[in-house]
Amino acid sequence: MVAGEASGDLLAALLLQGARSRWPGLRAHGIGGLSMQEQGFAAQWPADRLAVHGYSLEVLRRVAGLLRIRRQLGNQLLDQRPDVFIGVDAPDFNLGLERRLRTGGIPTVHFVCPSIWAWRPERVETIRAAADHVLCLFPFEPALLASHGIAASFVGHPLATRIPLHTDALIARASLQLEPDAPVLALLPGSRGKEIDYLLPRFLQAVQLLQQQMPELQCILPAVPSQVLRVEAMLQEQHMQGRVRLLQGHSHLALQACDVTLIASGTATLEAALFKKPMVISYAMHPWSYRLMRRKQLQPWVGLPNILLREAVVPELLQDAATPAALAGAVLHWLRASAVRSPEWQQLMARFTSLHESLQADTSTLAANAIESVLLR
Known part of the structure; x- marks a missing residue:
């Protein structure tokens, strides 16, 4: 699994919690934060290493390091052959890694549909090449992805269940x-x-x-x-x-x-x-x-x-x-x-x-x- 930033770490931790109920012997590792680690996740790099902002020099300075991490993790996973790779959000990092792993025969799931309905619609081609299945947070997304030949499921937004309908x-x-x-x-x-x-x-x-x-x-x-x-x-x-x-x-x-x-x-x-x-x-x-x-x-x-x-x-x-x-x-x-x-x-x-x-x-x-x-x- 790879999750970037605080929001991805939280979503991935909720997914891990459910996955462990289905598969008690589950072992998960990759890139993640404290919430994932509380679910037994082995973080080889912290989630905040993937946090970037915009397109300017502040990002370009970190590109080489991020590409090095992605290449190193990809090499490792192609050697280890995990049962499945799950990329949680962080599409700029995860989709490229997923495409490489999928081409190498490793099943890939992408959790959180990139906002192709809000900006960068050209990214749909990248998703189609990268993900065997997309887990969607919003009800309208699976039909949109299906129209482009991408398998997807609405799984609800974990936060909508975790946060009570009424709070004090x-x-x-x-x-x-x-x-x-x-x-x-x-x-x-x-x-x-x-x-x-x-x-x-x-x-x-x-x-x-x-x-x-x-x-x-x-x-x-x-x-x-x-x-x-x-x-x-x-x-x-x-x-x-x-x-x-x-x-x-x-x-x-x-x-x-x-x-x-x-x-x-x-x-x-x-x-x-x-x-x-x-x-x-x-x-x-x-x-x-x-x-x-x-x-x-x-x-x-x-x-x-x-x-x-x-x-x-x-x-x-x-x-x-x-x-x-x-x-x-x-x-x-x-x-x-x-x-x-x-x-x-x-x-x-x-x-x-x-x-x-x-x-x-x-x-x-x-x-x-x-x-x-x-x-x-």
Whole structure:
């Protein structure tokens, strides 16, 4: 198995949990993170080695190292002949490796359909050559892949089962020792170093503006362990140590506790929707990278809640539009709507609940069934 970044590590760990129920003697190794290792996974390289951001020099410096890891792992797997290879997300790394292994006679499964419906539609040819089967998180994806001759199964989104349909914010606030009656804002600037570099200073400056208008506002900032030192340094630079509480991990607890989240585009926006939290979605990167990505974008939105609901139900402030003032204004709107449970807030809760229900399925069993069908072939 190969999983990249925090979201892939979590998805892979949930898949491993179900696979072990089907095959108690299962042995799994490759590239993964702490959540996978808790399921007995042997990580030869950590998941965050695959975390890259954009197209510019910050990525190019790491390409040689990533290609070396992929070549080394591919050589090893072709020699060891595992029963199946499962690539979890990280398509730029995994699809090339899967194609090589499949050509060498090793069955391949790709978990998480690349977003060919959102951008880079040409990638469908790569998927067809790389994967014997694709495990899809969203109900509309298998039919789309089938139209291109790719075997696929909807397995539900594991997070939709793991996150309860209804959660109690007060329990989470008590666990985090937050005031129960004062508003809470969760800051989620991403898990990659460059995401944090581009977004967190803007988020912290937005918090400064918000706390001027709402002094009682409590702010929490969950950070993955590998980024804690980076985040601590930024809090010190912005003189925000006492105004924003840094959490080591606990992103789900932060989302459960908050009234609103200011959040980087990515899987975390879907997690926020499953926790039924109003959000302001933001993203920023090197200008050259942003121009390239915009040319390949097929959807008018970048946030998963907006894409899946086919409507701009929550605001997106990207690149130059992501100013501290604009971010603060959009967050303040949702904080006030949440405080009075406005009709707009109630409608958002209903949309997110419907989305949550549509993504629920017995992921472990469905994924194991699909993997077993590949093994039998």
